[in-house]
Amino acid sequence: MNIQTQKIEDIRKRYDHEWLLIAVDQMNEATSTPLTGRLLAHNPDPLEIHKVAMRHDGFLATIYSNDWPEDLAACFYDQIST
Amino acid sequence: MTKFPLDLASQVILVNVTLTGPVRLHNIYLILDTGATFTMISPEILLRIGLDPTKSEKRRTICTASGIEYVPFLTVPSIKAIGAERKNIEVCAHTLPPNIPARGLLGLNFLRHFNIPLNFLDNHIGTTCKEIN
Numbered sequence: 001m002n003i004q005t006q007k008i009e010d011i012r013k014r015y016d017h018e019w020l021l022i023a024v025d026q027m028n029e030a031t032s033t034p035l036t037g038r039l040l041a042h043n044p045d046p047l048e049i050h051k052v053a054m055r056h057d058g059f060l061a062t063i064y065s066n067d068w069p070e071d072l073a074a075c076f077y078d079q080i081s082t
Numbered sequence: 083m084t085k086f087p088l089d090l091a092s093q094v095i096l097v098n099v100t101l102t103g104p105v106r107l108h109n110i111y112l113i114l115d116t117g118a119t120f121t122m123i124s125p126e127i128l129l130r131i132g133l134d135p136t137k138s139e140k141r142r143t144i145c146t147a148s149g150i151e152y153v154p155f156l157t158v159p160s161i162k163a164i165g166a167e168r169k170n171i172e173v174c175a176h177t178l179p180p181n182i183p184a185r186g187l188l189g190l191n192f193l194r195h196f197n198i199p200l201n202f203l204d205n206h207i208g209t210t211c212k213e214i215n
Binding site: 027031032047050057059075 | 086094098106109113129162165180183184
C-alpha cells in the first residue's frame with residue numbers, strides 16, 4: 001500500500017485520544033521534531049502500536065494525538081537508591 | 083542559544099526526543115523533569131531501537147511517585163532533545179501510567195550537561211549546546 005506523506009499536525013488532528021505510529025519523512029533536526037510522515041497505525045493502547053512498530057525498520061515516531069489533558073496534573077520523579 | 087516554545091498552558095513540559103539505538107531510530111515525547119535523577123524510557127521503545135531490558139545485567143532500585151521499584155538500566159547510544167545531544171547515556175526502563183501522553187522522562191543525567199534556561203515569562207526554553215562535562 002502506498003501511503004502519502006502528510007504533516008504530522010494534520011495527522012494528529014484526525015484522531016482523538018489515540019497513539020499514532022508514524023514513519024518519519026522530514027525532521028526539524030535542530031529541535032528533534034518530526035514534521036511530515038506516513039501513518040502506519042493508530043490505537044488507544046500504546047502496546048498495540050508497539051507490535052506494529054516492531055515489524056518496521058526505519059525512523060518511526062510514537063506520538064499522542066491530543067495535547068496534555070488540562071485536568072491532568074503530574075508529579076514524577078525517579079531517585080536512585082544506591 | 084537555540085530557542086524552543088514553552089507552552090505555559092500545558093501541565094508539564096513535553097519535548098521531542100530522538101533515540102538512536104544499535105539497530106533503529108525512534109522519536110518520542112518525554113517529559114522534561116529536573117526532579118528525575120535518571121532519564122526513564124518505556125521498555126517497548128528501548129526494545130524497538132535494539133536494547134532488550136530483560137537482558138540488562140544492571141538493575142537498580144528507584145523511588146518513583148508510585149513507590150519503590152527494581153528496574154533494568156541500559157545505555158542508549160544517542161539521545162537528541164532540545165537542540166542538544168548526549169551519547170552513551172544510561173537510562174532506566176520503566177513505564178509511566180497508561181493515561182500519560184509521553185513515553186518517559188528526560189532526567190538530570192541528560193539535562194545537567196547543558197545550560198537550559200526555562201524562560202517562562204518569555205515563553206521559551208533556551209539551550210546552549212556547549213556541553214558541560
